[in-house]
Structure formats: C-alpha cells, structure tokens
Ligand SMILES: [Zn+2]
C-alpha cells in the first residue's frame with residue numbers, strides 16, 4: 001500500500017498543504033486542499049501522475065476541517081459521484097464554515113477581544129471561508145478512533161488526536177509505523193491549538209492545549225518511524241520533535257504566567273504582549289494560543305480566573 005504525497009498551493013501564510021493519495025481500492029484521498037483553481041489543477045496533475053483521476057476517488061478522509069485541508073471535499077465528492085467523505089464528529093463546528101459566527105463571537109468576547117477587533121476578525125473569517133465549501137451532516141460519514149480503513153493491500157488505523165482542532169485525526173499504518181498526522185505534527189513550527197468551543201458542551205471552551213499534550217504523547221506511543229504532516233517535510237525523528245514541542249510549550253507557559261500580574265489581564269492583552277506585531281489572521285492565532293495556555297495554567301492552579309463584565313480576567317496567584 002503506497003502513500004503518495006501531493007503538495008498543493010494555498011493562499012494562506014502557512015504555504016502549501018500536503019494531501020495523501022492511496023491509489024488502490026478503494027482509491028482514497030486524505031485531505032483535499034483549499035477551494036482554489038490552482039489547488040484543483042495541481043491536484044488533478046498529481047492524481048494523473050499516479051494513474052488515477054478524480055472520478056476514481058471512492059473515499060475522502062479529512063484530518064480536520066480547516067479550509068486548506070477540506071476546501072475541495074465537497075466538489076471532489078460531487079465530481080467523483082458521491083465518494084464517501086469521512087471526518088471526526090467533533091469537527092462539526094469547523095466543518096460548517098468554521099465555527100458558527102455567534103458561538104465564536106462569544107468565545108472572543110470572553111477572551112477580552114475588543115468589539116471592533118471582533119468585527120475585524122469576523123471579516124477575516126469571511127475572507128477565509130470562501131476557500132471551502134461547507135459539508136453538511138448528510139455529506140459525511142464518521143471517523144471513529146481506532147477504526148480501520150481497509151485497502152486492497154493494507155490498512156490505516158484512525159487515531160483521534162485532538163488539540164489543533166477538537167476532531168483532528170491521524171492515521172497509522174501499523175506495518176511500518178508511518179503516521180499521517182495532519183496539523184498535529186508539523187516539522188518546522190509548533191502547531192497552534194485553535195480557539196474552539198467544546199464539542200460536547202458548546203457553552204464551554206475546548207481545552208485545546210491539555211488535549212494536544214495527550215495527543216502528542218499518544219503519537220509518541222505509536223513509536224512512529226515516519227510522520228507525514230499537513231505542511232512541510234516528513235518527520236523522521238519524532239522523538240526529537242516531541243521534546244522540542246514540549247520545551248516550546250513549557251517556555252510559553254512560563255512566559256504567559258509571568259505576564260499575568262496582580263492587576264489581572266485578559267487573554268487578548270496577554271496575546272498582544274507576546275505578539276505585538278501580529279496582524280490579520282495572526283491576531284486570532286495569537287489569542288488562540290494565549291487562551292490555550294491560560295486555560296492550561298489555570299487548570300494547574302498557576303493563575304487565578306474571574307469573570308468581569310463578561311470577560312475573563314486572569315490574575316496572579318499570591319505566594320502566601
Ligand atoms: Zn489546521
């Protein structure tokens with residue numbers, strides 16, 4: 001069973017996205033690329049050189065529902081005459097055109113994002129949204145943890161690896177411990193846990209960093225020999241990368257805890273202090289990261305938390 005990587009251009013800062021083709025029965029595409037003319041053309045060329053075409057695709061499997069990964073899913077499914085689309089059920093919030101706007105607005109307000117900034121961020125989402133067709137429930141089958149995706153000459157096991165998004169999944173080929181990891185594992189950057197509501201209880205926030213740390217350890221327990229990420233080159237030394245991630249996360253934790261003083265700070269204020277130059281989408285990624293870290297620090301009793309005017313204020317915990 002060959003896993004064929006195809007790199008597709010995206011209009012996003014992160015650069016090209018990797019999708020993976022398994023060109024044997026049932027012909028399967030893992031992630032699709034964004035809905036752009038350039039991505040479709042590059043994908044068609046990639047499929048052609050592997051000896052298949054879009055109409056041969058029987059199964060589209062999504063690591064998660066960010067636009068750069070799922071954007072073409074619906075169009076490909078239609079062209080391939082109702083190929084099956086599989087995605088984890090916790091990915092709903094992202095699948096229907098990212099998070100529903102109201103729910104997301106609520107999360108941003110609680111994080112202390114000023115009203116005019118919330119409006120700015122909404123415009124940015126609207127811009128990003130055009131790169132994906134939303135997938136309704138009846139378009140999708142469910143990816144379940146530990147399920148096997150069977151092929152003519154092998155199988156991939158589904159491993160639910162939440163963190164970057166609640167429904168992020170990885171896929172392991174046990175025969176040689178190759179892992180297709182989406183945005184859970186990226187060679188050059190530490191993936192960002194994105195601000196999301198909890199898939200079980202949408203009134204709460206998804207504990208992205210705590211979940212992410214568990215997922216990283218779970219991938220480690222698979223002893224991967226090769227990790228194929230959603231962006232960038234393959235990772236051959238996961239152990240080294242795992243340690244690097246943990247160090248980066250630990251340093252960021254310490255930095256964020258230091259920024260929380262007796263006066264109190266919102267996640268937004270903390271994000272502006274760490275990333276003063278962030279613009280556009282990066283402001284959202286920055287506040288996502290601050291929230292993820294503050295939630296984690298709070299769960300470990302490293303910072304205090306109170307509500308004031310519908311905003312969460314983090315405070316230093318006194319030493320006595
Ligand atoms: Zn992503």
Ligand SMILES: [Zn+2]
Nearest residue numbers: 066068183230
């Ligand atoms: Zn991505």
